[in-house]
Amino acid sequence: MKIIDRLEWAYEWVIRTFVFLAGILLIFLMLSVGLEVCLRYFFGRPTSWVVDIAGYILLYIPFLVGAWVLKNEGHVKMDLFFNSLNRKTQYLLNGVTSIVGAMICFVLTFYGVKVSLYLADMDYRTPTILMLPKSLIIAVIFVGSLLMALQFIIRARASLRLWKAAGRDPGAFEAPGPASRKR
Secondary structure: OHHHHHHHHHHHHHHHHHHHHHHHHHHHHHHHHHHHHHHHHHOOOOOOOHHHHHHHHHHHHHHHHHHHHHHOOOOOOOOOOHHHOOHHHHHHHHHHHHHHHHHHHHHHHHHHHHHHHHHHHHOOEOOOOOOOEHHHHHHHHHHHHHHHHHHHHHHHHHHHHHHHHHHOOHHHHOOOOHHHOOO
């Protein structure tokens, strides 16, 4: 059990670190775009790098925070139909959709690794003034997708445990009341 606890701790640490890094990137993005606007419109001297870096940051932020948002149930949901189901069915549906989400994220991880390795092997660089290695830009896709896949597995496991437990509870098949629904 100790190894599982250590893996969970490491996973949590990685997620929190990525959220912190995304926050730093967001602050840098706001400051650099503000600087770009001031330099362009007030001094007529635009920079040559802000637009490119802003685009890369806008790719990085969702992949860095995706697993954390999923862990905190922060993704957008269509729950009108879902909330009308009984608890046991909700747990089962949540488990099944989490398994599907994990499979999709594993496919993104696989192809993200494949494309990143190909671009690194070709030493492909961005066709911009910065000439950054494209593999480093694409790498966030497989890292973020892998973390989301792991979070989907954790979520599926928890939902399916609740589904099994609800089978032993005689009141589990009742539709949730209005007080128990999240708004």
